[in-house]
Amino acid sequence: MRIMIQEAMNEIKRGVAEIIDVERIEKLLKDYFENGKNYYVKAGFDPTAPDLHFGHTVLLQKMAVLQKCGAIVQFLIGDFTGMIGDPTGKNETRKKLDKETVLKNAESYKEQVFKVLDPTKTEVMFNSLWLEELGASGIIELTTTFNVARMLEREDFEKRYKSQAPISISEFLYPLLQGYDSVAMKCDIEMGGTDQKFNLLMGRQLQRTYNVGKEQAVVMMPLLEGLDGVNKMSKSLGNYIGVTDEPSDMFGKVLSISDDLMWRYYELLSALSLEAIATCKDDVATGKVHPKVAKENLALELVTRYHNVDLANAAKEEFNNVHKKNELPTDIKEFSCDGPIWIAKALVDCKISPSTSQSRRDIKQGAVKINQEKVSDEQLQLEQGEYILQVGKRKFAKLKVI
RNA sequence: GGUGAGAUACUCAAGUGGCCAACGAGGGCAGACUGUAAAUCUGCUGAUUUUUAUCUUCGAAGGUUCGAAUCCUUCUCUCACCA
The missing domain is CATH 3.10.290.10 (RNA-binding S4 domain)
Incomplete structure (x- = not known):
């Protein structure tokens, strides 16, 4: 039993940037392996853009690992908080989407998400459900749980405050509302990127304040670099690989990343064990394996995951025809x-x-x-x-x- | 509320009456080299078959002038300092 938990822990820890409250996760695992008790893992997503890319899948894959260890994933669509826009991005206040659009987006989310997550262990939720009900008085009450000085500790706010850049009051509400989600959802673990640290901890804090009876552990994943190898992968920067990309596009994009970045992708995206990756890396370093071959294998694995083996192999062949032999691609407009x-x-x-x-x-x-x-x-x-x-x-x- | 500063191409950023389609940097595109890449070197980077030309563009609208990104007026927005 202890070995199982240990193994699960190792798998969970792989690639993560930081975990807060490891003991709690160990307890949850123990309860699952011994008593079959499930627990809840929350992750929030933006309602506007149901175009998932590999940056998102880093998080999703980790959640899939947790699902194998007893987690029920609470896939939260932030249809209410989406109005504010997370201050970490440069997003300005956005218009609220109508219900129809939100539901439509949610459907396309599902199509994409369930290539990684187990649908039988996933609940899709919308935070407007409880945030709308909160009302003005509820929100004011929520704001009393935190003070401005603490809020300004957030790195992003601190920087802007010091440099006297404007901070909108509504931005203060974002972390509070995201934290309140954790209260309403009674989750045991919340996942997010390292840029979400403040917001994630807020959930933990608010669960205590509101006497939820548990304090969520936090698992932070590193931000995956995009195709340029410098900036984080994002659609607006155009340096992303989308999970819905065509096989040949996806293959080509993976092959176009730099050799250094390839190892990062291996670590965060591949299903290969860390040992296998280390061996592969050694082989490339000693010249035993050509770096291009290593990259091709990675591309094959990823295309297979989001499409299938045949399409992946076809994409590889196509790629080599076009680029190596300078032949023409098969489907030209x-x-x-x-x-x-x-x-x-x-x-x-x-x-x-x-x-x-x-x-x-x-x-x-x-x-x-x-x-x-x-x-x-x-x-x-x-x-x-x-x-x-x-x-x-x-x-x-x-x-x-x- | 008062005072001052600013708004230039994808981004940053020069330019303060004609030599300005507008220096420079980043980004992007292309060529060479490669493993398709990275790094490096080179060229291009508003549009148009008049290409040592023409047309549109320097926050918006007017005005001065032979001629404006540059000067004047009004407006919009952003920022800073003071209260």
């Missing part, structure tokens, strides 16, 4: 138009160039190819026929000139 047409215009029509000016620049640089042949004449007219147009290494289009 097709267009047709009346001819004759000026090459620069054709590229714009096929959406592989933003403007004819840009087309001309690209032609001058030798970045444009027709049927694998470099184009040197920027005045070129395309007569009747079918052409494969290409800009750079990645942008392709098939054009039929009538």
Whole structure:
């Protein structure tokens, strides 16, 4: 029994940035393994963007691990708090979404989330349910539990306060409301990114204040770096790999990360054991395994997870055809138009160039190819026929000139 | 409420009457090199088949002028200092 708990703990601790109250998690595990008692793990998500990317899955995967150890996941959609916008981002106050949209978003969340989480051990919840009921008096009461000095301890607020950047009062409410969620949900563990530390601890604090009878443990996951290897993965920065990305896109994006970053992805995203990863890393360092092969394996694993093995292998083959052998991808978007047409215009029509000016620049640089042949004449007219147009290494289009 | 400062392209940031489609940096795109990458080097980075040109763009609207991102007026927004 003790060994089981120990093993579970090790698996849970893998890759996490910080755990607060490890003892409590151990107790929960013990209660599960000995008495089969479940416990609740909360994680909050934004209601506006049901586009999950690998950054989110770091958290989801950890929750999936916990599900195997008796956790019921409370998948919280912050439809109420979404109005305020978490101060950690630069988000300004947002408009409240109508119910219909929220429910629709929730549905698409489910589609994506259950590729990782076990649906039988997951409850989807909305915080408007209890926060709306709280009312003005409830919110005022909530604010009395905390003072401004403490609030300003939050790193983000402290910085802005010192540099005299504006802090909106509503922003103070965000951590309080998120914390109140923990009270309403009576969760045992809350998960979040390291940037959420303050908010996560708030939940713990408020559970005590409101006499919930338990104080949630906190598991913080590191923020996964995006494709650029510097900034955290986010949709707005465009450096993300979405769980709904097409197999070939997903494969290509994974292959495009730097060698250093690959190990980070291995640690946080792969299902391989840490020992296996360490071995692989050694083999790459000693030259036994080519770094590209290691990266391909990672990409295969991830594409398989969100699609399937066949598509993953197809994506790999496709990738090597296009990039290694310089062949053409299999599915190229097709267009047709009346001819004759000026090459620069054709590229714009096929959406592989933003403007004819840009087309001309690209032609001058030798970045444009027709049927694998470099184009040197920027005045070129395309007569009747079918052409494969290409800009750079990645942008392709098939054009039929009538 | 009072006073002062500011708003320039994707972002930061120069420019204070013509040589400004606007220095520079980052980012992005492309070429070389590679493992598709990273690093490095190079070019490009408002639009337009008039390309040593034309048109649109420097918070918004007017005005002065042969000519304005630059000067004047009003407005909008942001910031700072004081209360």
